[in-house]
Amino acid sequence: MATTTLRLESQPVRLEGVTKLFGKTAAVDDITFEAEAGRLTTLLGPSGCGKTTTLRMIGGFYEPDAGSIHIGPKFVNTVPPHARSTRTVFQSYALFPHMTVFENVAFGLRATRVPRGEIGPRVDEALDLVGLTGLAQRSSGQLSGGQQQRVAFARALVTRPEVLLLDEPLSNLDAKLRVHMRGEIRSLQQDLGITTIYVTHDQEEAMSLSDHVVVMQAGRIDQQGPPHDIYERPATRFVADFIGTSNFVDARVESVAADVVEVAALGSILRLAPPVGAALRPGESVLLVLRPEHLHLQDPDTSDGVGFPGRVASVAYLGAVATYEVALDGGATVTVDNPAPVGAALRHAGDPVRVRLEVDRVYVVPRTDSDTIRRSP
Ligand SMILES: Nc1ncnc2c1ncn2[C@@H]1O[C@H](COP(=O)(O)OP(=O)(O)O)[C@@H](O)[C@H]1O
Ligand SMILES: [Mg+2]
Structure with a gap:
């Protein structure tokens, strides 16, 4: 036009x-x-x-x-x-x-x-x-x-x-x-x-x-x-699910301070930097929203940052990205989008891996939608 x-x-x-x-x-x-x-x-x-x-x-x-x-x-x-x-x-x-x-x-x-x-x-x-x-x-x-x-x-x-x-x-x-x-x-x-x-x-x-x-x-x-x-x-x-793709991981709020929120999830204590979402109370059950592009596959013996061991369950090669389903040792399965590597570097089903988490990109939502539909400002 x-x-x-x-x-x-x-x-x-x-x-x-x-x-x-x-x-x-x-x-x-x-x-x-x-x-x-x-x-x-x-x-x-x-x-x-x-x-x-x-x-x-x-x-x-x-x-x-x-x-x-x-x-x-x-x-x-x-x-x-x-x-x-x-x-x-x-x-x-x-x-x-x-x-x-x-x-x-x-x-x-x-x-x-x-x-x-x-x-x-x-x-x-x-x-x-x-x-x-x-x-x-x-x-x-x-x-x-x-x-x-x-x-x-x-x-x-x-x-x-x-x-x-x-x-x-x-x-x-x-x-x-x-x-x-x-x-x-x-x-x-x-x-x-x-x-x-x-x-x-x-x-x-x-x-x-x-x-x-x-x-x-x-x-x-x-x-x-x-x-x-x-x-x-x-x-x-609902919003995290409807807009883009999200992994939801059960978590429990351990402590809330001005500069750090501790949550227990995936068998570890994660330290998140506020703002992480809704007002949180210690003891509360919540969901962590993990976007697939904020998770990164690494070799299993890597130890930088925060990561979780698991095994590749499936791979979809989409050209620009490869989408992996990874079964974490703790039980949860997560979707990971990583830039597609060339040839041999692609990981395969059954490969042991570590999933590194960008802790500063984690967001928290209440567990059920029914308590959370809010009036707009
Ligand atoms: N003229 C109508 N009479 C009765 N129910 C209606 C009428 N128009 C819409 N609805 C109902 O209201 C709801 C919202 O419809 P609508 O505004 O068309 O949704 P959307 O555009 O988001 O798909 C739906 O449950 C629909 O069935
Ligand atoms: Mg319509």
Whole structure:
């Protein structure tokens, strides 16, 4: 998509204690977050966790049962969609297949009070933005999936909204095109400086696109923050599991001091440097989150740092990395990702090894999710 000098007005979107019931079930249950002006905020979570319902409340298609939604200074709970400064790109695109590209994009403008003479230039500008220059007279039914996606974007942007709402916009595209389009969406969003709320169940998409990620589970927010925070400092087992890959190791908190937390795990006492996660109490049972890339395979007689003896159970060679399952002598099995070595240096199933642990990358989460779903700040 082309770069542009057109900057849209952008507004923050703020949800406070928002709940949506379908019958007795809360599809969205008391959520609070802010999508900052001009930034890209992602709602990330598995299917059914309430992402679309949240987006529909922001777009005005559903009214919250409790809580408030503000766009900029304006309270919008009961404002209908056409009277809001939001535009939604739906998962299905919802194009009119019998209309031309031009007519599809112009459709949104005709409903507003834009003077007739401005419609042509505005549509051309929107088509340029999304890289569809020259396709205005094509019938929408003849476009590829990627082109339809672009038309849907142009139709949303042509009205110059203050907030762009995107519901799994790439899910109908094949894997390669999806990666390409997410780069285009990100640069278009940044060029325009438009507040964007992006819904996806794909953690990689969320991590690569977002300024701010809101992780949802069962209608609630488990954690929110910039992508690196969510990855490096997961607040719950669910987040650590859903975003990237984690090994979970049972541990018991032995002592808590300002500069060191001691935990008993894997038959040893590990000294961790705070912050290591949730507020911990001595005696408490917790889980250690060990990312596969923070574990390192070594020869069994190595003794630097903190490590545990074990045996390779299986190896998957993936080109850039090799993924090992290692059965530790203490009983636990851990996944280890290491840069793939060349040829003979690859370790094999049955090889005795030592697994070294980067102690300063260990993070602690409460043992069960039910005690840990927290209100967002
Ligand atoms: N119109 C509806 N009527 C009844 N239940 C609904 C409706 N829309 C969504 N739900 C339910 O609300 C929950 C959240 O749905 P949704 O917001 O679509 O999740 P997501 O977009 O994260 O997959 C699901 O359990 C879903 O079945
Ligand atoms: Mg959905």
